[in-house]
Amino acid sequence: MSRRERSSDLVMKLMNGIHRVILTVTGGRLGWTLGRMPAVELHTKGRVSGLQRSTMLTAPVHSTGKWVLVASMGGSDRDPQWYRNLKANPDAKVTVRGRTLNVHTRTADATEKAELWPQIVATNSRYAGYQSKTTRDIPVVICEEY
Helix, strand or coil, rough: CCCHHHHHHHHHHHHHHEEEEHHHHHHCCCCCEECEEEEEEEEEEECCCCCCEEEECCCCEEEEEEEEEEECCCCCCCHHHHHHHHHHHHHHEECCCCEEEEEEEECCCCCHHHHHHHHHHHCCCCHHHHHHHHHCCEEEEEEEEC
């Protein structure tokens, strides 16, 4: 892994840590939304370790029992670890406003992504910038409660 990739990973971990501190310090009064997007804590099973992992993300498209996540990693050329974990173990959990729910996840197919992408970018235009930074087709993940 390059120095730049390690640095990027460190920044992502730091941002996650700060987000968790805000949620904890405010008793959940702050931190469950970022702009127009709800924040979710995604709980996955590590594909190599088998250990429980969690990360704070936003869901730019959402409805009752369904959250759409974007595996952008800020436009990195690498998929985020949480996405790689979901590909290996698609059953996961999401915590939304302190409530933890079981979800089944899947990567949106090309037709679904074509429908969702304009909604994602309309909610947060940074996603378009992330896609333009990489040649990787940024995966869109659909999480559905079961």
